[in-house]
Amino acid sequence: MRAVRFHDFGPPAVLRLEEVPTPSAVAGELIVKVGAAAVNHLDLDVRSGTLRWSVRLPHIPGTEFAGEVAATAAPCDFAVGDRVVAYEGTCGSCAFCLSGRENLCYAATHIGLTLAGAYAEYVVAPARCFVRLPDAVPFETAAVAQLSFGTAWHMLMTRGHLQRGETVLINAAASAVGTAAIQIAQLAGAHIIASAGSATKLHSLRALGADHVVNYTTEDLVAQVMAITEGRGADLVFEHVGGQLFAQVMRLLARGGRIVTCGAHAGEVVALDLIPFFRREFSLIGCRRCTTAELAHVLVLLAQGVLRPSSIEFCLSHKLKRRTKSSRHAKTSGKFCSRPKLGFFTMPRKTSPGQRITFHDCNA
């Protein structure tokens, strides 16, 4: 089969389209024909070698994808033709797996990290790595939405306990996980403040449903949030940026406020003033992906059209530095389409093994 691999960590130019052995399944595994694979920030970190994770080279990246079961090896609960999306390969027997928190499994394997990823025609992985995909959800939608919507649900609803009428600040809200969070916060009946770094993004976020927007590059985020909340502060902050933005968040929380966080691309190590942290009973809550139940739930909401990825963009270019938009470009929300932050990948049809190709880093 054809697959996109890299033999050394580095920029997009290290990606090569190569002919590799088609995988075969052993007991309990599925072979899935890839329908669409997303470009996640995680894939960029894996390729560049900045992820704090051991990756064996050469490596096929691609953590998020959806496809159809092409072969099975008993025992497993899937049949050939079943539509599936990727999840982590959990052990099914540790304390976390047995208590429905399998996102914290002690022995999980990861497609695109510890296992070969989805920038290929086929993926082989344990059946526990997959969740069924409703027929109404296209592969492209499932590929770009699984991690962002699943994670946003886990952060806001399960970990953040967002309540109707509460004020939530969603940072870097024009991102994939941010636009997912806005839609879920709307469902929860929360009052939404969205922050982003450009006027164009703010305009789109208002159209998507944010009640208030703040440009954190030109405005004082703390002052704006305190003014909007009449001095009370935000009840919940949806954080995935880190760095300077995280430091500001500590100064705009309401008493008893919570911060849920799942990322730190702008700075992984931050200072924390412990005095207001305990005097005002703040909570800082780490979040890691989502559970299979949460993923299945958001897939149903996507199938019903209750949730929609803000936009999908075809991200593969066949020639260096050339960016290609697919004719199948899917402007799925009709409300938010300014600067797509999601992408999906499909295998190019006319290429030769060894050809060097470049991905547009749409999430960079």
Ligand SMILES: [Zn+2]
């Ligand atoms: Zn486990």
